[in-house]
Amino acid sequence: MYLCFIKDLELNKRQSRHNNQPNYFARTIYSTKTYSMSTIIYPSPIFGPVHSRRLGISLGINLMPADGKICTFDCIYCECGFNKDHHTKTPHPTREHVAEALETKLKEMQQENIHPDVLTFAGNGEPTSHPHFDKIIDDTIRLRNKYCPQAKISVLSNSTFIHRPKIHEALAKVDNNILKLDTINAEYINKVDRPTQPSYDVNRIIADIKSFNGQAIIQTMFMKGNTEGGYDVDNTTEAFVAPWLETIKEIAPREVMIYTIDRETPDLHLQKATHEELDAIRDRVIALGIPCTASY
DSSP states (O other), X not given: OEEEEOOOOOEEEEEOTTXXXXXXXXXXXXXXXXXXXXXXXXXXXXXXXXXXXXXEEEEEEEOSOTTSXXXXXXOTTOTTOOGGGOOOOSOOOOHHHHHHHHHHHHHHHHHXXXXXXXXXXXXXXXXXXXXXXXXXXXXXXXXXXXHXXXXXXXXXXXXXXXXXXXXXXXXXXXXXEEEEOOOSOHHHHHHHTOOSOTTOOHHHHHHHHHTTTTOOEEEEEOEEEXXXXXXXXXXXXXXXXXXXXXXXXXXXXXXXXXXXXXXXXXXXXXXXXXXXXXXXXXXXXXXXXXXXXXXX
């Protein structure tokens, strides 16, 4: 394991392909990252800002400890690595610590005239597992409104706790409630997403997502290759895409985000889906009348 120190945020301009307006992106991103083999453990509770393929200039909020990973999934493609390799020895950051660190960073960015597009709950595990997640969302909304009212608040969640009333209510308050649904195939989920809860039921998850009445964004990873054990993980085939599309139609989310592997993964046998495969799936979602973006 070694630490990689990367330069401060450097913003560059690109012309947007869509509206010919300047689009700022971060070329050098995190202040510090811990790498173990090919994976990343993020600082806590604030990291970045970074450039997100899907969200723009994103200030990260990591509600997990800085020394490891806590997640209700153990995805074979997770950039933070396998759960077993990153056991934590420190507690979650407190609600007060998160609010103080976020305010300090937002003040600093304001002074440097850096304007985040989004405040994103992500990092070393499942953000909604924090015992005070709902209150932290309230604090974040208050600080966003004070320092960067133009910024959106996003939560990247694996959907495992959305059945809990306080979590559901908190997610309903954010701008981008981004919920994972890689497939509806239970065998694939157990081999790839690897839920840590024996009670995990994808049909219950789908019902819980529907309960947001369209105020959710579905996030799906498409990839190819095989696991270290030889399991075929290609979910770009019709056998996976067709039933997934039917479920997307039933859920009727506000938007769908599809993407593929962007960084090294703890299982080294995985492969990216192609641009053509992602574009074809994206177009089929759009044909349902649902906005969809593809990130390569």
